[in-house]
Amino acid sequence: MQLVVARIGRAHGIKGEVTVEVRTDEPELRLGPGAVLRTDPASTGPLTIESGRVHSGRLLLRFEGVHDRTAAEALRNTLLIAEVDPTELPEEEDEYYDHQLIDLDVVLADGTEVGVITEISHLPSQDLFIVERPDGTELMIPFVSEIVSEIDLENQRAVITPPPGLIDDRAVIASARDAETQERDSEEAEEAGAEERDA
Incomplete structure (x- = not known):
């Protein structure tokens, strides 16, 4: 190939x-x-x-x-x-050729679909998976053991355990906004209760 x-x-x-x-x-x-x-x-x-x-x-x-x-x-x-001979494998265990990783499905540990690996970017510090999401947007996922917990070639998937914010910053921002809103509502309720008691 x-x-x-x-x-x-x-x-x-x-x-x-x-x-x-x-x-x-x-x-x-x-x-x-x-x-x-x-x-x-x-x-x-x-x-x-x-x-x-x-x-x-x-x-x-x-x-x-x-x-x-x-x-x-x-x-x-x-x-x-x-x-490259498609049956050729790297000498080291837990190492992979790019062609083995391209097109793998990326999923969370619970099976939630994240996207598909379309490219491997080799940086001086680490390798990155370029992942295309179902909506067409791209993610960059560091290929490190702390995040990529399993490469399952038999089932053509990569299992990841991403830290907060890696998959969707918007979700993190939304959660933060929700927390701020709840905190503000709670403070307003406490103030209203205090005013009623004072009255």
Whole structure:
């Protein structure tokens, strides 16, 4: 199967290097020297990685045949696609490839539907699930054990136990408003009762 592993960003320097937005949790495997990648649009590829290095927290790649800034800039926004055996699994337990997680149903522990994972965002600090809700809005859910309690590939679902406010800030705001209203009503009732007693 085909898996998008990176998106090419802007050119870096004058010798053909480009920045890349990594979309795989195994860049050393998918984006190492010698890797041959398909591209989207297809007209720009395939591309063979000549070298790679990390600079200021960003991965820089140089491709065979791309040796100046103009050629590198022409690749901007190109998606890099690797061929992956669908039966292949990560070496570490409790690790998953992006293609295993995409399209999983996200549910709460009680089975309440939250949405569907449409993308995995790999940030320096942590990975995020990009989840599309039934109403079309998106949520970002950190892929950490404190929040994602179970990945059930057999039943194609991810079970989450989100902290207050993660799923719907509006619900939290509404609850806070309700609490304020109840408190205000209670205070007004107490004041009214005090006035009646004074009378």
